[in-house]
Amino acid sequence: MMISFNFAVYFLNLFHTFFISSNLSYNELVQLIEKTFLISLKDFILQIYDNRFKTYVEFDDEYLNWIRNRVSRTNIQTIFGGIIPKRQTTRRVQGPPISLIRSSDALVTHHIVWLDDYIGRQENCPYLKLAFCKATSINDYDINTIPSTGMIEPLICLDTIPDPVSRNTTQIYRFNVFQDIERCLNFMQKIKSHSVTILIASNNFGSHIVPLLAHLTHVFIYILQNDWYFSEWGLDYVDRLQMFDDDQALLIRIIRDLAFSYVQKSELCQESQFDESLVIDALKYLQWARLLYERADRIDGTRFSSKRIEYINNQIDKYEQIVDNFILHLDPDFGSISRETI
Structure with a gap:
């Protein structure tokens, strides 16, 4: 057949x-x-x-x-x-960034770091890694290509898709997995503090690495566990981490938190409405935030983010008008512009 x-x-x-x-x-x-x-x-x-x-x-x-x-x-x-x-021909293919649209290096983006003894292995769960990567990406992927239910267990059992990446880490466009705490720490220390970093860790790894990262305000920590009995250590860091025992709930929360972080970044750019480059950056951040909120709601099957999306749409309209005014100032004959380039 x-x-x-x-x-x-x-x-x-x-x-x-x-x-x-x-x-x-x-x-x-x-x-x-x-x-x-x-x-x-x-x-x-x-x-x-x-x-x-x-x-x-x-x-x-x-x-x-x-x-x-x-x-x-x-x-x-x-x-x-x-x-x-x-x-x-004698070299193994290395996995380049999964990016249908190359984002501007000048814009602050985010990193996803996953520390887990099983998922951190090169040969395990590449499809799961790809699913999390696509779901948290700022690129407009088709939501139907992102698994939304029963994500982790079936993929751990059935996944045989290869992981065309380096030996020690899996890197798919700012998505990195580790099974070694020291390598994970070394990598995270190289990430610039103005870039949002999402750390997902198993309960066991989390109890060791969280105390070393709790002072880093740009790192947001999520613990994925299967046994709440051994989670008491997290009580000392309740203001720095969130704990989950369901992979889909974890993914949805991460997407919404990333969206909110981009709204915050847009507000920092909006403080200067007379700087064209900052206004365009703010507009891009808002577009990313809207995409992420909409994606989270589609995976969740709710309209939980509708108020936030309404606010973002109003802000986008406002800043698109500001961009148009910049263009009109430079070109009085300007009639319309495709904002796909913004």
């Missing part, structure tokens, strides 16, 4: 998922990839992760037919791949 699946491809700083239908030929797939990434695969090698050998292999017509038959006998829905120059 032939079956369809998703082929998630990394190339440079882009990530795109292609739907491989049962009747899509290899040549048609190549054309889609070339059109998406604006390249000719004659100069590159298309690779796919082979879970049997725990490495990347060349993806050709013969392999496509083989993988279709294999996928039909498994629970796999997404398979990872990558594109490398031909001169790098």
Whole structure:
């Protein structure tokens, strides 16, 4: 039986998922990839992760037919791949940022750090990591591609998707996982204090690392645990952390907290309405906050954030008008502008 699946491809700083239908030929797939990434695969090698050998292999017509038959006998829905120059055929593909739209380095963004003995292992739960990454991203991902129920346990049991990243950490666009406290601390110390950092830790790791980070006001701490009996240590840090025993509740709270942090950053920029660059930054922060609030509500199945979204929409209208006034001042003939570039 032939079956369809998703082929998630990394190339440079882009990530795109292609739907491989049962009747899509290899040549048609190549054309889609070339059109998406604006390249000719004659100069590159298309690779796919082979879970049997725990490495990347060349993806050709013969392999496509083989993988279709294999996928039909498994629970796999997404398979990872990558594109490398031909001169790098002996090197393993490294996972670039998952970013459909490159964000401005000048803007303050956020980091997600996950410290867990199981999830921190390179080979475990890459799809779970991707799901959390996409759900907390400032890019407008299709909500239907983000699992919203029963997230962690099924993925721990069934996940066989590869993790095309470095040995000690998994890094997917400001999303990093660790299984070692020292490496985690070293990484977090390198993050600039003006960038919001979300730390997710297991109960055991949390009891050791939280005392070392409690003084860092830009670090927001979340403990995901399965046994409340051993959580008494957290009482000493009730003003610095939140504890959860449900992965979906944790994810929704993180998304909303990130959204609120971007509203706060926009308000700092709004203090100077005569600085065009700061006004544009404020507008971008508000757009990110709205996207995150809307995403949290869709995953939650509620309208919990409706009042906040209404406030953000009013602020966006206000600052779009200010941006238009800046443009009118520079160009009196200005009639309309596409704000997709803002």
